Every structure is written in structure tokens, then in C-alpha cells.
Amino acid sequence: MARSPYNAKAPQNENHVKPTVMRTLVWFRGKDLRIADHAPLRDAASAGEVIPLFVLDPYFFAPARARELPHRMQYLLASLRELEANIAQLGSRLVIVAGKSTKVVPMLAKKWSVDRVVAQRWVEPFARERDRRVREALHVPFELYEGETLLPPGTLRSQGGQPYAVFTPFARAFLQTLTVSKPLAAPKSLPPLPREVTEKSDPLLSDEALGIAPNPQLVEAGEAAAHQRLKHFVSSIASDYAQNRDRMDLRGTSRLSQDLKFGTLSPRQVWTAAETAPHPRAFLNELTWREFTHSTLWDRPELLGKPFQSGFTGFPWSDNAEHFEAWTQGRTGYPIVDASARQLLREGFVHNRARMISASFLCKHLLINYRRGEMHYLKYLTDGDWAQNNSGWQWSAGCGCDAQPYFRVFNPVLQGQKFDPDGDYVKRWVPELARLPARYIHQPWAAPASVLREAGLHLGRDYPLPIVEHTAARERFLLIAKHHLNRSRPT
């Protein structure tokens, strides 16, 4: 049972006798990289001495591992540097130590004679296992706070007492249950570190030392930039969010996903700010999707390894390496799919509608296992999040935890024409098509030879012809899926 920052009550361990001045180790863990609305930090500061700690665990920070998540690592390191500076400004120091969390935290807790360790809870199965091991090895209470989500995951149950398997009833129950209080301000100051804490911080590795080529196109990291984005969203974008959120050519969404992922903003800060904007419902609905994905992963940790719809187990996916390569590199011949692939590699971000089209294309047109797309996205997305990404991929493949039927196959041309009507999104990311008239930009193969000539485009040389034909690919998927799902249905 974790503590809620929204309704923080007594500490968990009733038998633990509180000394008058408590010494608290506040363990920052990479999903809470902020000083404002940080309940563990605020509680610790009001209880006495505080030791802020970050552990460079090789699970994430070994160079070979860090290279597997270059954009997230870049965002995280930059946000961590800002957190370090903010904590220094408050009068303390973020102690940064390299080593395995399961060893380092209990060892330092003992060495520094702390009374308790506090942190924000994570929902992922591997994180829960980490926390179980830390708790087991600690000689003092380990208090986990809610805050990654607005409602503690696993709270909501259907009338039958089960976790929800469909978003809409989950959202209804969520809104009925939710009360959101005002976000906490940052502490005005922090006490200096206790004298026993003599450790120098391990240097924060630079991107270069980790073997990551810094990408200047990533969104700006850190708590201050995140607040600027939130402010800009609420004042300038939110009012038209419902109309524009699906338009890939417009800046119609908040671009806050990495901030929610790394906790440079808390979901409570985002929710309460958004509530002040005109017509916030559509946006709050997306935040509710975020809640649903986290709650679902909490209740069904096995989803990181297998499809929610068990009929999909053993699905005869294709292992066509050329197709997968074309999809990752943005060379499928479908402009909207290629634009999204290139945006991912360059910006570490993809518009939600483009994610859905691109994921559907991989799983359905190319028949490639959603897990390969999921891994590719996790590698390059700055907002790459286990719960949200897994949910997005399973939803797109039609095997996920929601009422998304497998037989709905996006048509990439129609989707492009509808949600990128002038082709501006495509032109930005696939510049070789920039001179094509809007009419053909989502289907260059349909353009007459004279139009192609005028646009300076030689298909098959400057830009690929489609690697699969839409109608045939769609029918192939439907046939195979129907056959497989009928076969795996219990008789």
C-alpha cells in the first residue's frame, strides 16, 4: 500500500517510533525530476533532515544500455542536471551515486543512519520487483508515495470486481472517483546535508561519455521548460485542442508527454492547469487514457510480454527484414508512414495520429509483430513509456486491452488526406515530395508522369514505390487474422 500525495496520512509502519527530528532519504528515481508538487520531498522537508539521492543504476546507465535509449537518456540527464541545480539553490545537494539501487540504497540508508526512505511509486513489474528487493534489504521503513498517476493504479474495479478491460467504463469510474487537490509548491528551502554525508557525487556522465550523440532537435528538458510548455498549452493551444488534436500538420497538442513520463511535471499539475482552460474535456480524456494504461499495467503486469487478447498468441507474424528496415527508415513508399518514421528518428517524437497510422501499417500491412515496433519506439521516443507505449501498440495491432477490433485497418492515404490535408507534415519530414501538389502528396504513385516530372521526382529512385499494395495487404491481414483467431478460439 503506498501513500497518496493527494491525501497523505500516517506513515505506513505503525510500529516505527518517530524521532522528533526525522532523517529522510528522498530517493529520486527518474520519473519525478522536479521540486514542485513532489510529496516525498515536501514531507521529508517538514519532518527534519533530508538527504536527496539519485542512483545511476547500470540497469539504465551502463553505456551499452544507455545507447539503447539515446533520446530518453539525453532528456533525463539534462533534467537531472537542472534538478541538481534546483536542489542546490534550496540549500541542499543531490547526492548522485553509481551502483545497483538494490545494493546502494540499503547500504547508504544504514551508513547515513536514516529513519526512513521515501520515493514515488512506479507501476512497471521490473520496478515493483526492484522496490520489493530494496524494501527487503532496508533496515528502516520504505515509504512509497503515489504521484505517477492521479489515482493509485489498481483502485478502480468493475461491478464484477475486476480490473476494467475497456477504456470508456474505466474513464467513467475514474471521473466519478477522482478528486484533485491543489499541487504542492516546492519547498522554500531544504536543510543542509547532515555532517555524515561526506560522499562526493559521482559525476553525471555526459551524453558523449555514454556514447550518445546529443540530438539538438529534442524538446528542451527540465522542470522550467516543462512549465513553459504547460503554460503555452493552456494559454494558446488548449481551447482548440478538440478540433486540432488529430491534425498532424498543426501544433494542436500539448507536447507534454516526456514531462509526464519523467515527472518534470506531475499529472496533478497538468490536470489542474488544464482545467482552467476553455473546453478541457478532450484533453482531460487523454490524461485519463494515461491513467488507464498505467492502471492496466499494474493489474496485468504480464502485458509487457504478451498480448491482452490471448487469441493473438502464436500469431503468424512475418519476419521480413527488408520490410522492417523500410518501415524504421521511412522508406515504405507511403508518405504519411515514412514521415512519422523520420520524425521519430530526428525529433524523438511522433504525433499521436501518426503513431496510430504507422503502428497499424507495421502490424497489418506488413504483418510484423507489434512487439518489434514497440521496441523500436521505446528506443527512440523521448516520451517512451512502458505502459503507454505497450498499450498504444497492442491497441494498434488490435490485440490490446480495449474494444478495438482487429479488423479495423487504417488506410494510410485517406488518413493522410484527412489529417494532413495540405501535406505539410509530409513535406516537412519527406522533403523529396515537397514539390508535389497536395492532391498527390499522400499517393505519389497516382500522380501523372507530367506532375512527377514537374515536381522533379523519379519514383523508385528519389522516393520508393509502395512496398505493399494497400488493398492486397489489408485483405492478406484480414484473412490470416480471421483464420488464426478462429483456430485459437476455444470450441
Ligand SMILES: Cc1cc2nc3c(=O)[nH]c(=O)nc-3n(C[C@H](O)[C@H](O)[C@H](O)COP(=O)(O)OP(=O)(O)OC[C@H]3O[C@@H](n4cnc5c(N)ncnc54)[C@H](O)[C@@H]3O)c2cc1C
Ligand atoms: C503506437 C503508440 C505508441 C505510443 N507510445 C507512447 C509512449 O511511449 N509514451 C507516451 O507518453 N505516449 C505514447 N502514446 C500515446 C500518445 O501518442 C502520446 O502520449 C502523445 O502523442 C504525446 O503527445 P502530446 O503530449 O502532445 O499529447 P496530448 O494530446 O497533448 O495528450 C496529453 C497527454 O495525455 C497522454 N496521452 C495522450 N494520448 C494518450 C494515449 N493514447 N494513451 C495514453 N496516454 C495518452 C500523454 O501523457 C500526453 O502527454 C503512444 C500511442 C501509440 C498509438
